[in-house]
Amino acid sequence: MAIGFCISAGFIWFSWNRWNARLAKMAATASTSSGILVLDNDGIRTISQSGASNFVPWSSYRQWKEGKNVFVLTGSDGAAIIPIDDGYRDNIRMLLASKIN
Numbered sequence: 001m002a003i004g005f006c007i008s009a010g011f012i013w014f015s016w017n018r019w020n021a022r023l024a025k026m027a028a029t030a031s032t033s034s035g036i037l038v039l040d041n042d043g044i045r046t047i048s049q050s051g052a053s054n055f056v057p058w059s060s061y062r063q064w065k066e067g068k069n070v071f072v073l074t075g076s077d078g079a080a081i082i083p084i085d086d087g088y089r090d091n092i093r094m095l096l097a098s099k100i101n
Contacts, residue, residue: 042058043057070084
């Protein structure tokens with residue numbers, strides 16, 4: 001019975017480590033390919049790692065929601081995800097509240 005328990009515990013430990021490694025790899029890939037996000041008075045500008053830039057005006061967004069780690073904006077041009085930096089959470093919230101009705 002002890003051998004069966006050890007084998008089961010080893011399998012669970014191995015599965016847990018593979019899951020964490022996979023999540024870490026996905027997070028590293030997302031952070032290196034995301035580029036730069038700039039919140040301006042007229043909209044959101046993004047610059048990818050390849051140098052391509054994109055601009056979406058505030059009028060394109062219809063609503064926003066605040067999560068634990070991100071703000072999610074939805075509208076006619078799709079969705080935008082803004083990561084939350086706790087030092088700037090209130091500033092971002094005030095900006096979004098004033099620009100998106």
